Amino acid sequence: MGIFKARKNKRFDYSPQYYKGEGNPYEIKHRFDEHRQTVGDDKGLLRKVRAALNDYKHNENRIANKRVLIIIAILIFVFLFIIDFDLSIFFSK
Helix, strand or coil, X not given: CCCCCCCCCCCCCCCCCCCCCCCCCCCCCCCCHHHCCCCCCCCCHXXXXXXXXXXXXXXXXXXXXXXXXXXXXXXXXXXXXXXXXXXXXXXXX
16 A cells, blocks of 8 residues: 555446447546547656657647747746846846
């Protein structure tokens, strides 16, 4: 019994009486799970970060990547302005 290990839920083998389709009708799955690499079994934090960066790098939508970077840069500058950080240390006179 590990302190940091998550418990797995119990699974029951129930099949509905009148369901004739494929797969389990009670399976809850996000619609984008098959396209993501970060969704899956429990991995370590470093593996999750590497998978997220790999997913971000190999995204076909480059405009969205640029938009995210611009938003992050604006938020960093707003944070630096709020804490009254002096940006003049980066520029020589």
